[in-house]
Amino acid sequence: MNSVISNEILELVKGSNVHVQLSVPQLVEKVLSRKEGVLTASGAVRAQTGKYTGRSPKDKYIVKEPSTKDKIDWGPVNQPISPEVFDKLYHKVIRYLKEQEEIFVFKGFAGADPSHRLPIQVINEYAWHNLFAHQLFIRPTEEELAGHQAEFTILSAPKFKADPEVDGTRSETFIIISFERKVILIGGTEYAGEMKKSIFSIMNYLLPESGVLSMHCSANVGFEGDVALFFGLSGTGKTTLSTDPNRRLIGDDEHGWSSTGVFNMEGGCYAKCIGLSEEKEPQIYHAIRFGSVLENVVLDENTRIPDYNDSSLTENTRAAYPIDAIDNIVVPSIAGHPNTIIFLTADAFGVLPPISKLTKEQAMYHFLSGYTSKLSGTERGVTSPEATFSTCFGAPFLPLPATRYAEMLGEKIDEHNVQVYLVNTGWTGGEYGVGSRMKLSYTRAMVQAALEGELANTETQKDEIFGLEIPLHVPGVPDEVLLPKKTWQDEKAYEEKALELAARFRENFKKFTDVPAEIEKLGGPIQ
Structure with missing residues (x-):
């Protein structure tokens, strides 16, 4: 130094x-x-950050x-x-x-x-x-x-x-x-x-x-010691799905994977709290108490009760609290090697399967792609979905070439025989504006089945455009929901939209010039 x-x-x-x-x-x-700042009704501190209500990547x-x-x-x-x-x-x-x-x-x-x-x-x-x-x-x-x-x-x-x-x-x-x-x-x-x-x-x-592989993901562990990682960009359900009453939280955002297992990098959580409610996310809601910090959350002037639905300052309202404010955690925040990895995507095109099993090559391909979709415009405006790719589900924070992280992930999947799944928490039965958002109860059932090993040997069908293996039966989920093509009224419209998204995947992947050919050939949409 x-x-x-x-x-x-x-x-x-x-x-x-x-x-x-x-x-x-x-x-x-x-x-x-x-x-x-000021004290809120729950005892948390509320501060405002002025004109900068998010990161300044430029x-x-x-x-x-x-x-x-x-x-x-x-x-x-x-x-x-x-x-x-x-x-x-x-x-x-x-x-x-x-x-x-x-x-x-x-x-x-x-x-x-x-x-x-x-x-x-x-x-x-x-x-x-x-x-x-x-x-x-x-x-x-x-x-x-x-x-x-x-x-x-x-x-x-x-x-x-x-x-x-x-x-x-x-x-x-x-x-x-x-x-x-x-x-x-x-x-x-x-x-x-x-x-x-x-x-x-x-x-x-x-x-x-x-x-050590560094990862932008949440992690939890079952009562039998089985570890799961959840990768996903904002809005895909990473925090919601990893906060599970039947599993203990290791951490909600940043982890390392060493030769002995996974560990949390942090001692706290930095949760988005726009739309937060006690009913939907009770653990986060009750973690916001004395010692916690609320950023840019609007308060009632008299009662100092937060209005988590008010986005007048920013959509990016945040709560910071120590991890021990959550009841169901691992102490210390260390666990063994992952048994299951879940990649989360909110596909507004409505064409990716709600759950699919990934080979190692597909896992590396989708890890490098880091796909989700965001909606361009407000609910009242034109709402055609926009494909968004964030390498390794954390592009803004990766100083080294992305392939370095992907290669390490592939090695660890091989070494520890990890099961990897792609879960679409986005739209079904049509694209955004036509179809509907996948029911959270269905997504939870799919994730639970994956974590409990129920999908390891189940019958699958290969998606003809993306090459993904789709389980044909998941407990608690109607069979017809699992095959996206069957949920669309117009199969030709489905194929057109699926081919459009597949082309976007291929176009995005062109930036990786040093990726082994088999990753692109075996991991991505069928050529």
Whole structure:
């Protein structure tokens, strides 16, 4: 680590304006006294993030350094920036934080497995950001804290705004990772999720270097020790389906898969809460209590009761809470090797099977594709579905080439004989606007059958366009629902739409120039 930068951080955290490792009640008091947020009826803190209510991917950079320049998958996701630009901004942020009346430091870890955990420290201008870090990352014991030596430091200064002409950034906002200096600089944005995802990006670089597959997925374990992973983009049902009263939660978003099994990278959950209700998601609803952080959730002015259906500030309303606020969890957040992997997609074209079994090659193909669909427009507007592909179900957070992660996944599927399924939680009986959303009860029944091994030897039929093996019988699901072509009134219209989606898969896959030919040949739609 650069000795000058290291010494400057050491000097910063020893300043008279620094609060180190405040407790949750102390941080809540600071949030309220500094008027950074308000207390809600459930005891959670509500903060607003101003104009930035989500991540700023166009303002995220990685420093192009000798040790990383030949390893990073440079491009629009991993944008390079020079060490000189980083150093100049770094010194400005340090000076800015020194001048603040108060700053807040959290020391903790990323990675529940002690063999693969990363000691981190988070230095914040805002008390509520420090509370967020305290709840989202892994909190140390007193003994661990005594010997804690951070390997990476986040410097977060939301009110510090860059001058693009002077500082070499695109805008006032910047999120910059330096792997050699082991520092993440965040400025010009109050959105707390930048801290969480920056550490995830760090882990996605470091873990594969030590033979651990890093994954953007949720994970749970059955009472007999069987482990399941759930991959899926926003809106596919990842959180809903992995939060199961009959299984214990390992984690809801970020995991590593080592030679001994899977482990959660985090100590908390960062749940979307638009439309949240006690009836539909009771565990998340009741986790939002004292010590939790609500972002951009609208409150009743008098009662301070959250209105989770109000999206006037943003659709991306969020709740951050420690994982032990969920009742049914694994402690510590570590389990064995997965028995089952579920890829979730919400196909608004209505042509993918509700569940299908994947070979290893198909698993790698669909992992690299990371397909779901989003709706372009409002419910009152024109609503033709738009295919969306996010490599490895987490493209914005992958510093290394995507094939590195896919190859590791394929190796682990082989080594541990993992059953992999593609589950479509989207539309059936027609595309969006014609068909209907797959019933959640059917999806739950399909997932349960997959996890319990009931589909391992069941009779299947090959889809003539996508090449997927479709189980013909699933307990609790009508047989006719399982074959998408039979749910459409017009079979020709189905074929046209299916061929359209298959063409989009093939077009998207052209960007992978270094993928073995058998993955494309055996994994994708039938040519």
